[in-house]
Amino acid sequence: MPETTRELRLGICGPVGTGKSSLIMLLCARLGDELEIGVVTNDIYTDEDARMIRAAGVLDPSRIVAVETGACPHTAIRDDITANLLAVEDLVAARGPLDVVLVESGGDNLTATFSPALVDAQIFVIDVAGGGDVARKGGPGIERADLLVVNKTDLAPYVGVDVDEMRADAVAARDGRPVVALSRHDPHSVAVLLEWVRSQVARHRSGRLVPVDPGPMAPHFHAVENGHFHAGENGHFHAGENGHSHDDHAHAH
Ligand SMILES: Nc1nc2c(ncn2[C@@H]2O[C@H](COP(=O)(O)OP(=O)(O)O)[C@@H](O)[C@H]2O)c(=O)[nH]1
Ligand SMILES: [Mg+2]
Incomplete structure (x- = not known):
């Protein structure tokens, strides 16, 4: 397999409020010393996510760009990916070479996933506050994203969710694909997430990472x-x- 020189493009998708931007900030804060990182966010009319990530001070602000999709963000990450591809390419041209570009999807759809033409791998994020049955309900992201994050496990006692059960449902839905039950307050879970991202970078560099399409969104x-x-x-x-x-x-x- 040939060595890959261009950056790994890693998509972060999932419903609003599950912690995608927070996860990106965590990755920037924790991996920024070992990897050259860029960020592309997608919002319908605003650059809110990009501004929030810039304000966190975890990455040089010029490495964070916003795509204002003007339509369903899931269209811009799946059906017509032109705006995102240009954003990634412009970012790399201006600030590269980079090791990883993290692309955050926006929107309100539980099932939207990235096109494999845009990202090399993708993380789907759900959270315990969305209800313990979300993992069981399935959908392309939950079932077939490269990594499923069940986020904010620290909130589980407050929302009456059994994390072990939710994780078991997620594992059962995913046919062996990895699941991380994550809380930014739980160092062990954060370490597992960081290790997964490092492993994707290594697989991408060695040419072993083949982008897999989780499939179309639900009707x-x-x-x-x-x-x-x-x-x-x-x-x-x-x-x-x-x-x-x-x-x-x-x-x-
Ligand atoms: N308790 C807790 N809250 C979190 C965690 N991760 C994110 N949040 C909070 O969840 C809310 C939504 O996060 P955000 O990253 O904006 O979600 P996004 O819409 O998916 O990008 C914010 O108030 C975050 O501070 C976590 O691990 N634990
Ligand atoms: Mg966000």
């Missing part, structure tokens, strides 16, 4: 005022006309 639709829908590919329903509104829309799964 869903966007509701708009006139309630006019048409079906897209993969049972992915979008509002008719160009009335693909995100100001007030609902997802159904």
Whole structure:
């Protein structure tokens, strides 16, 4: 296998609030001395995540760029990845060479995953506060992302979730793929996460990392005022006309 010289592109996806930006800040803080890191975030209309990560002071702010997707962020990480690819390439051209670019997805979708054309590997993040049954409900990210993080285990006693049970459900859903039950307050779990990222960098460099597509997202639709829908590919329903509104829309799964 040939050695790979370009950076590892590592996607971080999962529902809003599960701790993706926090996980990126953790990786920057803990791996920044041994790896040259860049960050690309995706938001619909803002650069909120990028600003939050810059404000954390864990990485040179010029290494953190935001893609404002202007549409579903899951479109920009899966269907038309152009904006993200350009962001990664511009970042590397300006600040490279880098070892890793962490790409954070935005959006509110439980099942959106990255295109393997954009990232070499991906972490799907869920958290205990989202409910103990999230892992059992499955979906492409939960079942087939390269790593599943069950985050904020420190909150489990407060939200009535049994972490061991949730982890066991996740393991059962993933056919042997790795699961990390993580809390930023639990050094052992953080060490396991860091080791996994290091191992992906090593596999990527040696040419052994083959990007795997977790598969399309589950069917869903966007509701708009006139309630006019048409079906897209993969049972992915979008509002008719160009009335693909995100100001007030609902997802159904
Ligand atoms: N208790 C606890 N809170 C966490 C942990 N990781 C992240 N959070 C909090 O979860 C909230 C959402 O985190 P954020 O990274 O913005 O989520 P994102 O929307 O997935 O990027 C923030 O208030 C974080 O401080 C954790 O390990 N434990
Ligand atoms: Mg975020």
